Amino acid sequence: MEQKKFTAFEKLTILQEIKEGFIGVKAAARKFGVTKNSIMKWRRRYELYGYEGLDVRTHNRTYSEELKLQAVRDYLEGELSQSQIIYKYKIASTTQLANWIKKYNSHSNSLTANSGGTRAMTKGRGTTWQERMDIVLYCLANGQDYTKAASHFHVSYQQVYSWIKKYEAGGEEALRDGRGRTKAPEELTEADRHRLAMQKLEYENARLRAENAFLKKLEELERRGR
Structure with a gap:
């Protein structure tokens, strides 16, 4: 009726x-x-x-791509419900938000109707402890850009976010796989340990270079403003 x-x-x-x-x-x-x-x-x-x-x-009504992306990320991070998100960003409906999530899942971090871009994995994939460490270190070195890390390593945004939180809370051991069953710790060869140590150093150096470049830029802007 x-x-x-x-x-x-x-x-x-x-x-x-x-x-x-x-x-x-x-x-x-x-x-x-x-x-x-x-x-x-x-x-x-x-x-x-x-x-x-x-x-x-x-x-x-129209919404900026920045707002759409932040709303979708809030949903993917799992800290807010859909209802809380639409109230937070004044979105017309949960259907509207669901459409953005679907589009994000199909077009990486772009929410425009005709976007190309890299396809993102949203269901995730199996990873080893070493891979999770690589992804976490890469993400941290790139300013915790979850989307960039997910695209680079072909994993889901949710996986990257979860691994970063685990690493911050419990360090390297927190990234070991323990999904409902007891598993023996993965054994690392001497070559593996050396590779991981070198990768940590590489990402740390990249992070420091980025910070130094930012500080130099900030100092330059401050000088211009005087």
């Missing part, structure tokens, strides 16, 4: 009746011939955008 179309003013009137306790959501839905879900959406959009949010045209 098709629902009646409501103007922004009519929606606001219904919401005010509910807010002031004259009627409940369920009773309002019956009285005005609308679903409870629709009323809850009106309420959320009114809280996000005010009176303008009750106008259907706000479904077509």
